[in-house]
Amino acid sequence: MSDKKQPKLVVIITESVIETTLLTDLEVLGVKGFTISDVRGRGHRGTRAGEWGIDGNIRIEIVCGESLSDQILAFLEQKYYDNYAMITYCSDVSVIRPEKFLG
Amino acid sequence: MSDKKQPKLVVIITESVIETTLLTDLEVLGVKGFTISDVRGRGHRGTRAGEWGIDGNIRIEIVCGESLSDQILAFLEQKYYDNYAMITYCSDVSVIRPEKFLG
Amino acid sequence: MSDKKQPKLVVIITESVIETTLLTDLEVLGVKGFTISDVRGRGHRGTRAGEWGIDGNIRIEIVCGESLSDQILAFLEQKYYDNYAMITYCSDVSVIRPEKFLG
Amino acid sequence: MDPIILFFLLGLIAALLRSELRLPPAIYEFLSVLLLLTIGLKGGVELATQPMSTLLPQMVAVIVMGFVLPLLSFPLLLKLGRFKRADAASLAAHYGSVSVGTFAVAVAYLGHQQIEYESHMPLFVVLLEVPAIIVGIILAKGITRETNWKALAHETFLGKSIVLLLGGLLIGWAVGPSGVEPLSGLFFNTFKGVLALFLLEMGLITAQHVSSLRKYGIPLILFGLGLPLASACIGALLGNLLGLSVGGTTVLATLAASASYIAVPAAIRTAVPEANPALSLAASLGITFPFNVLVGIPLYHRLALQISGTPL
Amino acid sequence: MDPIILFFLLGLIAALLRSELRLPPAIYEFLSVLLLLTIGLKGGVELATQPMSTLLPQMVAVIVMGFVLPLLSFPLLLKLGRFKRADAASLAAHYGSVSVGTFAVAVAYLGHQQIEYESHMPLFVVLLEVPAIIVGIILAKGITRETNWKALAHETFLGKSIVLLLGGLLIGWAVGPSGVEPLSGLFFNTFKGVLALFLLEMGLITAQHVSSLRKYGIPLILFGLGLPLASACIGALLGNLLGLSVGGTTVLATLAASASYIAVPAAIRTAVPEANPALSLAASLGITFPFNVLVGIPLYHRLALQISGTPL
Amino acid sequence: MDPIILFFLLGLIAALLRSELRLPPAIYEFLSVLLLLTIGLKGGVELATQPMSTLLPQMVAVIVMGFVLPLLSFPLLLKLGRFKRADAASLAAHYGSVSVGTFAVAVAYLGHQQIEYESHMPLFVVLLEVPAIIVGIILAKGITRETNWKALAHETFLGKSIVLLLGGLLIGWAVGPSGVEPLSGLFFNTFKGVLALFLLEMGLITAQHVSSLRKYGIPLILFGLGLPLASACIGALLGNLLGLSVGGTTVLATLAASASYIAVPAAIRTAVPEANPALSLAASLGITFPFNVLVGIPLYHRLALQISGTPL
Numbered sequence A, B, C: 001m002s003d004k005k006q007p008k009l010v011v012i013i014t015e016s017v018i019e020t021t022l023l024t025d026l027e028v029l030g031v032k033g034f035t036i037s038d039v040r041g042r043g044h045r046g047t048r049a050g051e052w053g054i055d056g057n058i059r060i061e062i063v064c065g066e067s068l069s070d071q072i073l074a075f076l077e078q079k080y081y082d083n084y085a086m087i088t089y090c091s092d093v094s095v096i097r098p099e100k101f102l103g
Numbered sequence D, E, F: 001m002d003p004i005i006l007f008f009l010l011g012l013i014a015a016l017l018r019s020e021l022r023l024p025p026a027i028y029e030f031l032s033v034l035l036l037l038t039i040g041l042k043g044g045v046e047l048a049t050q051p052m053s054t055l056l057p058q059m060v061a062v063i064v065m066g067f068v069l070p071l072l073s074f075p076l077l078l079k080l081g082r083f084k085r086a087d088a089a090s091l092a093a094h095y096g097s098v099s100v101g102t103f104a105v106a107v108a109y110l111g112h113q114q115i116e117y118e119s120h121m122p123l124f125v126v127l128l129e130v131p132a133i134i135v136g137i138i139l140a141k142g143i144t145r146e147t148n149w150k151a152l153a154h155e156t157f158l159g160k161s162i163v164l165l166l167g168g169l170l171i172g173w174a175v176g177p178s179g180v181e182p183l184s185g186l187f188f189n190t191f192k193g194v195l196a197l198f199l200l201e202m203g204l205i206t207a208q209h210v211s212s213l214r215k216y217g218i219p220l221i222l223f224g225l226g227l228p229l230a231s232a233c234i235g236a237l238l239g240n241l242l243g244l245s246v247g248g249t250t251v252l253a254t255l256a257a258s259a260s261y262i263a264v265p266a267a268i269r270t271a272v273p274e275a276n277p278a279l280s281l282a283a284s285l286g287i288t289f290p291f292n293v294l295v296g297i298p299l300y301h302r303l304a305l306q307i308s309g310t311p312l
């Protein structure tokens, strides 16, 4: 994929219950690599202490090219933001072997 | 809150034993949202392997406005740095729906 | 150590099975502090779901000076990239008490 | 008093006093896997020893109840409770389905009071878990051409708790009492202790939801008490109709009265995203679970006695 | 030799040889929850069967010992050991309180040697856990107008291990022997095995703290050996005074000699931030725990025999 | 059918149907720690009751088999299978070593069929675990002046599973049957249930590796079936030669046929980084483990009968 040059780090924090659906969506968008950790937190939708059942959050981080990162953010806002506890943020990173991420 | 425009990511890594106290303090400072993960690490105060009891670290990340981020850092340095294993760092991020973080 | 001034955050995501070896290598390079979380993910070497045995990833973050960060990246690329699932990325951060990281 | 109730109270009080006591999520998972498998295995073993001709009519009746309960509560929640459509459907699904933890407490209660009950009750747990989820999702979304039946089936039948309950049931049924015997060291002998720890954790969790009740006000509290009571009556009547013993009738009433907090929340969260999960969990965990465990079960027992005509 | 000691050695040796063996933190938590609840339940059951008139004087005496021990060791640590005030107070609190793991090993030792002891010993564990924490915090901070008594009470009485010990005790006491019986499959029958795994993990943990000893030098090692020995004498004398059996005296001596590594570190870390937690854990886990487990307990048994006048 | 096999199938089917069922990693760790220690303890206790003069020749023969098996399969993998040198060495190491899970299933199979076997079999598990790792690493790297023997010893003898197996063995041997008895509540009584849960998890894990098979094609599948069959014959012949009973011969054949998926992958991953771990796990977990558990063990039993000349 010919993505713009600046590699981006996209971080998504959301409910763990949608992990499977979300990963499928991301794959369709063209995400080839990601890293997930199990986390807990607080936000507009209250405290999510991660102690049981559907109470936990996941944190997904994706290193990718600029245009893919824009697509991801737009897609998430449209599909998930209204009904799910979710935040995303994005920052510039530098990588070695950029072909691992921009391809 | 009328915070300066550039959204910041503040990351705090510290002893898990102070989680409750620290979160109370952050709430008082005006922090509305945060995400926590359980981590381990090494630093000036030695290795914290997180295998039992009070031996673990937490990693708190907060997306917020610039002036709040300054306040947090100043507060932490003054209250916790001398007696607890703690580091913090801060970076610029871009967000969608900034009102989720700057409000 | 007289490191260049801009503090960097180096993030390494790799197989948990090499944690011990990798930490020893990092220590030799001069890394004094780091934070580790247990994560899972997907990349060029397939899915690493972290459910058992050697299937998990770790995420190491290191705040350090610029020249050390360059050294770390060069070293990792040379020693680990060919045979292990590994990515690294790097970004600028600001810190309080920089002497904690640049020393 | 049965000690397991005291474990629940211990957790509840510790959390309300803001103690640092907390169990790691992995332990909660482990305990619930053990509970679900044990209950499934027990039910399966009974299935193996009983003629299908006795069971089949009961099974059909119980499944019908599973479909009817949410259909009855939905209009009430919508009209009387003025909940949004999605929330009403979600609540109807939660209360139409069952809570495995509540079931286990009911069984422990009967054991403690030495009251007999039909041993194939775990089968009813399995049967009641799913129908209300299907009804709830359809009530929320309607049936249209776009209804993704495959996803619906996936969400209802392949959720974690169903797989474990049903899997345990099938294994117990396949190998029978003697086949299950060697497993008893882990699954049956430790059952009461596992339940005690599980209730300790439930106490800790409940406390959080109790404190979120304020946000949703009186109507939710009324439904959280009213729905189980009404459902218990239906369950008790059905139990009597099916000729169950007083113990069995108590269990069926309890199942009807109990509200899911594991299988349903997960399925509804993905299938009906517009529903507010905090609302239904506040009701199910913050009101109904503690009510049933502390007050409801003995009440449903009296109800079963009354209906069966046994003098109190 | 009791196999549980061998599990401790296995963990210790594996860690010293830098084996990859490590148990997940959740397992450590699970094992310690089981240990604490079991010990609490056992103590509570005994409480239920014994007249308060016998217990009360013993209870008061043991609580007094809990307050006195840290008051005795503090000046020594400050003057002789030249530790900073906060560190001396912290060490006094650690050594004045008790280690539940050490207690369990002592009980296993007596069981293995078939030596009888008063069965209400777990009650003493509960009673000894708290006083030293209070004394330690006050020694470090002094009592001023600003003393936040509420926070102090919270830290001492609502820590995880106290809640579980005390909760278990109250439940055991409320339901008595027959009530606790159905829980025995998880809590009592697996106790020795759970203790074995716990000690395996303690071996792994201890090894890390052993290697941090170098940093703190000889004085810490001397206190890590001297304090338990001195406290054991006090405990043994008190046991004899209270008319305890040789077994009971051994346990009381062991409790006095043992140093906390769960409840106290957590409470002191928040209440006395200036104290160096690595220092007190190096002493308590790196020296005193292995010393007590491997050498101390048999020694305290001999001490109890001597004091009671029983010919060796 | 033995219920534990059904647990394996439950996990396998649940995962293939993409159920949300998943056990937390900490539980997987806990279950495998229990399995390893229990098998070690059992072997050690037997060791304590048997004369060294009987055991020693068997032990030597089994160790020799552990060195020979990978030496035999390596050239086949290299020439016939056209695997890269590192991958061939890695596969040889996996198949030369043993799978503790498969061993436990074999023992459960014999118990279920009430077939006797020599009770010191766990000793063979311990003996067979290590040699193939050493051979595999040397095959991959060759022996040069730079060979880091210390690191090699560390990787092979200090891996988690070896430490637990060997540690359990030594403890069992040191304390004997009566010493181990108090631990039976956790280690022996729950064994079958722990194994059932472990196999449930193995089913979930296996499913993932089954689906990665496609990538590696027919040759890997052929080796995944052929190597265990060939090794089983060698194991069965050796068992017969050593005068083992039919049950014992079945176990030795199963051990030879089983492929490691815990100890070897971890050791090879650090020592032979060029080997592709996904390849060897696809073979060991995706083919050989399910084959042995579902089909192989009864087959090896028939083989043992045939070799021993017992009429079928």
Ligand SMILES: Nc1ncnc2c1ncn2[C@@H]1O[C@H](COP(=O)(O)O)[C@@H](O)[C@H]1O
Pocket: A013, A014, A040, A041, A042, A043, A044, A045, A046, A047, A048, A057, A084, A085, A086, A087, B032, B033, B034, B035, B036, B061, B062, B063, B064, B100, B101
């Ligand atoms: N300002 C923030 N900084 C960091 N994490 C946040 C923030 N706000 C929300 N989160 C995380 O995102 C999740 C969903 O947020 P929300 O949709 O606001 O409830 C929360 O549970 C937190 O884990």
Ligand SMILES: Nc1ncnc2c1ncn2[C@@H]1O[C@H](COP(=O)(O)O)[C@@H](O)[C@H]1O
Pocket: B013, B014, B040, B041, B042, B043, B044, B045, B046, B047, B048, B057, B084, B085, B086, B087, C032, C033, C034, C035, C036, C061, C062, C063, C064, C100, C101
């Ligand atoms: N340079 C660093 N980079 C990343 N994490 C660090 C660094 N230094 C310290 N930490 C983390 O912060 C915790 C407290 O640090 P310290 O106060 O230096 O002991 C450590 O246990 C690590 O988890």
Ligand SMILES: Nc1ncnc2c1ncn2[C@@H]1O[C@H](COP(=O)(O)O)[C@@H](O)[C@H]1O
Pocket: A032, A033, A034, A035, A036, A061, A062, A063, A064, A100, A101, C013, C014, C040, C041, C042, C043, C044, C045, C046, C047, C048, C057, C084, C085, C086, C087
């Ligand atoms: N683009 C990416 N963004 C975030 N994490 C990644 C990415 N690619 C790979 N990873 C992580 O790094 C690990 C190793 O990557 P790889 O070497 O590509 O298999 C994966 O298992 C993921 O956890």
Ligand code: NA
Pocket: D094, D095, D096, D097, D098, D099, D231, D255, D256, D257, D258, D259, D260
């Ligand atoms: Na119900």
Ligand code: NA
Pocket: E094, E095, E096, E097, E098, E099, E231, E255, E256, E257, E258, E259, E260
């Ligand atoms: Na003490």
Ligand code: NA
Pocket: F094, F095, F096, F097, F098, F099, F231, F255, F256, F257, F258, F259, F260
């Ligand atoms: Na083999």
